[in-house]
Amino acid sequence: xxxxxxxxxxxxxxxxxxxxxxxxxxxxxxxxxxxxxxxxxxxxxxxxxxxxxxxxxxxxxxxxxxxxxxxxxxxxxxxxxxxxxxxxxxxxxxxxxxxxxxxxxxxxxxxxxxxxxxxxxxxxxxxxxxxxxxxxxxxxxxxxxxxxxxxxxxxxxxxxxxxxxxxxxxxxxxxxxxxxxxxxxxxxxxxxxxxxxxxxxxxxxxxxxxxxxxxxxxxxxxxxxxxxxxxxxxxxxxxxxxxxxxxxxxxxxxxxxxxxxxxxxxxxxxxxxxxxxxxxxxxxxxxxxxxxxxxxxxxxxxxxxxxxxxxxxxxxxx
Amino acid sequence: xxxxxxxxxxxxxxxxxxxxxxxxxxxxxxxxxxxxxxxxxxxxxxxxxxxxxxxxxxxxxxxxxxxxxxxxxxxxxxxxxxxxxxxxxxxxxxxxxxxxxxxxxxxxxxxxxxxxxxxxxxxxxxxxxxxxxxxxxxxxxxxxxxxxxxxxxxxxxxxxxxxxxxxxxxxxxxxxxxxxxxxxxxxxxxxxxxxxxxxxxxxxxxxxxxxxxxxxxxxxxxxxxxxxxxxxxxxxxxxxxxxxxxxxxxxxxxxxxxxxxxxxxxxxxxxxxxxxxxxxxxxxxxxxxxxxxxxxxxxxxxxxxxxxxxxxxxxxxx
Numbered sequence: 001x002x003x004x005x006x007x008x009x010x011x012x013x014x015x016x017x018x019x020x021x022x023x024x025x026x027x028x029x030x031x032x033x034x035x036x037x038x039x040x041x042x043x044x045x046x047x048x049x050x051x052x053x054x055x056x057x058x059x060x061x062x063x064x065x066x067x068x069x070x071x072x073x074x075x076x077x078x079x080x081x082x083x084x085x086x087x088x089x090x091x092x093x094x095x096x097x098x099x100x101x102x103x104x105x106x107x108x109x110x111x112x113x114x115x116x117x118x119x120x121x122x123x124x125x126x127x128x129x130x131x132x133x134x135x136x137x138x139x140x141x142x143x144x145x146x147x148x149x150x151x152x153x154x155x156x157x158x159x160x161x162x163x164x165x166x167x168x169x170x171x172x173x174x175x176x177x178x179x180x181x182x183x184x185x186x187x188x189x190x191x192x193x194x195x196x197x198x199x200x201x202x203x204x205x206x207x208x209x210x211x212x213x214x215x216x217x218x219x220x221x222x223x224x225x226x227x228x229x230x231x232x233x234x235x236x237x238x239x240x241x242x243x244x245x246x247x248x249x250x251x252x253x254x255x256x257x258x259x260x261x262x263x264x265x266x267x268x269x270x271x272x273x274x275x276x277x278x279x280x281x282x283x284x285x286x287x288x289x290x291x292x293x294x295x296x297x298x299x300x301x302x303x304x305x306x307x308x309x310x311x312x313x314x315x316x317x318x
Numbered sequence: 319x320x321x322x323x324x325x326x327x328x329x330x331x332x333x334x335x336x337x338x339x340x341x342x343x344x345x346x347x348x349x350x351x352x353x354x355x356x357x358x359x360x361x362x363x364x365x366x367x368x369x370x371x372x373x374x375x376x377x378x379x380x381x382x383x384x385x386x387x388x389x390x391x392x393x394x395x396x397x398x399x400x401x402x403x404x405x406x407x408x409x410x411x412x413x414x415x416x417x418x419x420x421x422x423x424x425x426x427x428x429x430x431x432x433x434x435x436x437x438x439x440x441x442x443x444x445x446x447x448x449x450x451x452x453x454x455x456x457x458x459x460x461x462x463x464x465x466x467x468x469x470x471x472x473x474x475x476x477x478x479x480x481x482x483x484x485x486x487x488x489x490x491x492x493x494x495x496x497x498x499x500x501x502x503x504x505x506x507x508x509x510x511x512x513x514x515x516x517x518x519x520x521x522x523x524x525x526x527x528x529x530x531x532x533x534x535x536x537x538x539x540x541x542x543x544x545x546x547x548x549x550x551x552x553x554x555x556x557x558x559x560x561x562x563x564x565x566x567x568x569x570x571x572x573x574x575x576x577x578x579x580x581x582x583x584x585x586x587x588x589x590x591x592x593x594x595x596x597x598x599x600x601x602x603x604x605x606x607x608x609x610x611x612x613x614x615x616x617x618x619x620x621x622x623x624x625x626x627x628x629x630x631x632x633x634x635x636x
Contacts, residue, residue, distance in 0.1 A: 022340060027364075043588045046345075104585075263625065267422075270361045270590040270621035303588030307581065311629030 002182060002242055004190035006152035007159055010057040014156060017088065018053055021045050023164050024300075028268050033284055034292040038168070040161040043273055043303030047080045047108070049229075050157050050301045051144075054179055055081035057153030058142045059089055067091050069139030073119075073126035076105030077229055077276075077302050078144040083114030094137065096130045102228065104306045122222060145179030146236030155183025159191060161297050167192040169294035172280040174301045175199035175208055175250065176230035178239030184299070185246035195297075196248035200283040202227040202255065208235045208243070209250040216240075226255045226318050229276030229302065251289060253282040255318035261285055262313060265300070272310065277302035320500060320560055322508035324470035325477055328375040332474060335406065336371055339363055341482050342618075346586050351602055352610040356486070358479040361591055361621030365398045365426070367547075368475050368619045369462075372497055373399035375471030376460045377407055385409050387457030391437075391444035394423030395547055395594075395620050396462040401432030412455065414448045420546065422624045440540060463495030464554030473501025477509060479615050485510040487612035490598040492619045493517035493526055493568065494548035496557030502617070503564035513615075514566035518601045520545040520573065526553045526561070527568040534558075544573045544636050547594030547620065569607060571600040573636035579603055580631060583618070590628065595620035 024039040042050035055078060059070060070086040070093040072079060079095035086093035093114040097106060098121035109116055119129045127143070134141045143150065157180060162168065171188055173181045181199045188195040201208055205223030211234070219234040235243070253261075258275050261282035265273045273281070280298045283289060305313075342357040360368035373396060377388060388404040388411045390397060397413035404411035411432040415424060416439035427434055437447045445461070452459045461468065475498060480486065489506055491499045499517045506513040519526055523541030529552070537552040553561070571579075576593050579600035583591045591599070598616045601607060623631075 048588065266590055266625060266628075270366065272584055272588040272590065307584060307632045310584075311633045314625045315629045 002148055002151050002186050004186060006148065007155035007183065007187055010053065010149070010152040011156045011159065013057050013060045014053055014153065017056055019045055020160055023161060024269060024271070026269055036295045037284060038161065038165045038297050039281065040157055040297065040299050041271065042157060042299065042301050043271060043277055047077070047084045048302055048304040049077035049081065049277065050154060050180060050299070051077040051081035052084060053156050054150035054153035055142060056085040056088070058147060058149040059085040059091070061149050062140060066140055069094065069137045070142055071130050071134040071137070071139045072096070072142045072144065073130040074144050076101050077304055079114070080105060080108045080112065080304070082142050083109045083112035086114070087112050094133050094139070096126050096133060098126070102304070102306050102309065105304055108304070145177030146238045148238065151179050151182040151239065151242065153183070154180040155187045157299060158184030158187035162187060162191040165295070165297060168195045168297045170289065170291055171195050171197045171297040172200050172283050172289065173197060173299050174230065174277060174280045175201045176232050176276065178208055178235040178243050180299065180301065181247060182239045182242035185243060189246055197246065198248050198289055199243065199250040200280045201250060201252055202230050202258065202279060203252040204255070205231050206252050207232055209252055211235050211240055212244060212250050215244070226313065227258060227276040227279060229274070230279065251283050253279050253286060253288060257282040257286045259313050259318045266314060272303045272305065273300055274302045274305040275313070320466055320469050320504050322504060324466065325473035325501065325505055328371065328467070328470040329474045329477065331375050331378045332371055332471065335374055337363055338478055341479060342587060344587055354613045355602060356479065356483045356615050357599065358475055358615065358617050359589065360475060360617065360619050361589060361595055365395070365402050366620055366622040367395035367399065367595065368472060368498060368617070369395040369399035370402060371474050372468035372471035373460060374403040374406070376465060376467040377403040377409070379467050380458060384458055387412070387455045388460055389448050389452040389455070389457045390414065390460045390462065391448040392462050394419050395622055397432070398423060398426045398430065398622070400460050401427045401430035404432070405430050412451050412457070414444050414451060416444070420622070420624050420627065423622055426622070463497030464556045466556065469497050469500040469557065469560070471501070472498040473505045475617060476502030476505035480505060480509040483613070483615060486513045486615045488607065488609055489513050489515045489615040490518050490601050490607065491515060491617050492548070492595060492598045493519045494550050494594065496526055496553040496561050498617065498619065499565060500557045500560035503561060507564055515564065516566050516607055517561065517568040518598045519568060519570055520548050520576065520597060521570040522573070523549050524570050525550055527570055529553050529558055530562060530568050533562070544631065545576060545594040545597060547592070548597065569601050571597050571604060571606060575600040575604045577631050577636045584632060590621045590623065591618055592620045592623040593631070
């Protein structure tokens with residue numbers, strides 16, 4: 001179970017470690033949407049994404065004797081976050097990453113002192129590789145989303161936003177495995193019970209939307225999308241149990257709509273957003289949910305993107 | 319004369335109009351420089367640059383009967399800022415711009431309802447064109463830097479930064495015509511008298527550095543630099559009178575060093591900085607001034623840059 005007290009405990013652990021990221025507003029965004037939009041800018045978070053919160057909370061909540069070697073698997077941001085969190089606890093760390101992960105993300109893991117074990121994104125099973133590594137080194141695996149302490153940490157994103165803005169009509173949350181969504185729905189249920197919390201995922205990776213429709217966890221083929229951090233085959237069992245109960249629903253955005261959101265952030269906000277971090281903003285800009293006249297929270301979840309890839313998306317598109 | 323009370327009066331006029339922009343910090347920047355660096359992020363200012371402050375302050379301080387038609391000349395950011403400020407006062411505005419100014423800057427002026435008169439950057443005299451336009455329409459010219467109210471407005475950048483950080487050892491200020499530097503030296507003299515305030519200009523456009531060396535205003539050939547907002551032939555008479563008295567000195571950075579600063583801002587800060595806005599950061603990164611162990615303020619003055627140009631500078635360089 002995930003309770004608001006878990007999010008409060010995570011906030012305590014994160015004090016002095018995670019940035020309390022700013023809430024951005026934009027008159028042009030409000031004019032375009034007809035809403036009052038509050039952007040929670042986790043691209044300014046340490047390690048460049050919200051993933052720090054769940055990773056650090058999980059590592060910090062381990063008993064010292066459990067914290068011998070931390071292992072994880074991640075398309076990138078969670079890997080960086082776990083490597084940073086392990087380093088903060090002077091604990092060795094191994095990250096299982098797809099061989100085609102952006103080089104900036106691999107370099108960052110190494111920069112935090114983490115080891116990398118590569119696997120093939122198409123044929124490999126990253127969780128199985130990670131469990132094998134954990135067995136070999138006698139370590140503990142910190143999964144990217146389907147873990148109560150990870151969800152509790154991510155929930156501090158929603159809690160901080162709602163503390164800063166007061167009650168919101170709607171909250172749009174970038175959704176991959178569903179950890180951030182589970183944390184944010186739980187935070188909103190406590191702090192602003194009338195907020196409709198929506199998950200937003202890439203159209204090609206609509207595993208959570210399909211799972212909502214089926215009323216159970218559904219797995220899809222490996223998605224192909226520019227939103228590499230959201231290219232999940234299925235939501236988590238634990239995250240789905242929370243989200244299917246508390247979320248208003250799931251909407252999807254195309255890769256082109258994600259690029260338009262990245263361009264808007266560049267042109268008008270002067271901030272760098274990675275594809276996976278831009279989908280909730282894309283949903284507002286593409287009017288996937290009617291927010292006219294409302295007070296709306298939007299998560300911007302990360303800013304880790306290669307220069308060349310950013311330049312190409314900005315100029316040539318998806 | 320420019321007095322701190324002029325800056326205080328400007329701050330009053332700007333209340334509720336200009337953003338109080340955030341002060342950014344970065345552990346990696348501090349690690350690289352060995353200093354505690356505080357970045358005043360005017361790329362998040364309304365209209366995308368600090369120029370709003372001086373422009374709005376000047377337009378707002380005109381008597382209503384003087385405010386019939388506002389005219390200015392600008393490589394871009396000042397033009398946008400004046401157009402915005404005139405629109406806020408329901409006053410028509412004409413901006414004299416070089417024909418090769420970035421299209422995003424022309425579009426922004428038109429977006430604020432401003433008229434544009436183009437001139438040739440190499441052969442034309444923009445101030446003379448503007449005076450002619452002002453004569454024709456019976457308007458008032460708001461120059462980009464050599465005006466006491468413009469300098470007073472820009473001084474609120476330094477005042478806000480020093481209010482937020484407390485006393486600093488050094489303050490590095492992006493310098494074109496010298497309006498921001500004059501405002502910041504005056505603010506620092508009042509709020510933090512021991513701060514060494516340095517101007518930073520592009521190496522190719524070292525008119526202020528040459529003027530400091532000569533002890534009088536020196537004009538150079540039209541500079542060719544990626545920092546289009548700092549491609550001045552000479553500092554202002556009024557700005558030079560303030561800066562030669564109060565500034566610690568002038569340092570220069572190359573176009574390549576400016577690009578490296580833009581890349582650092584992209585990679586590590588996840589913010590978009592235009593070339594002219596990055597030169598003070600470039601000076602710190604390239605160790606043009608020894609700031610080790612110091613508390614250092616740095617102005618980031620703007621974020622108005624075409625997508626294609628930004629992409630090209632990020633990937634291919636200057």
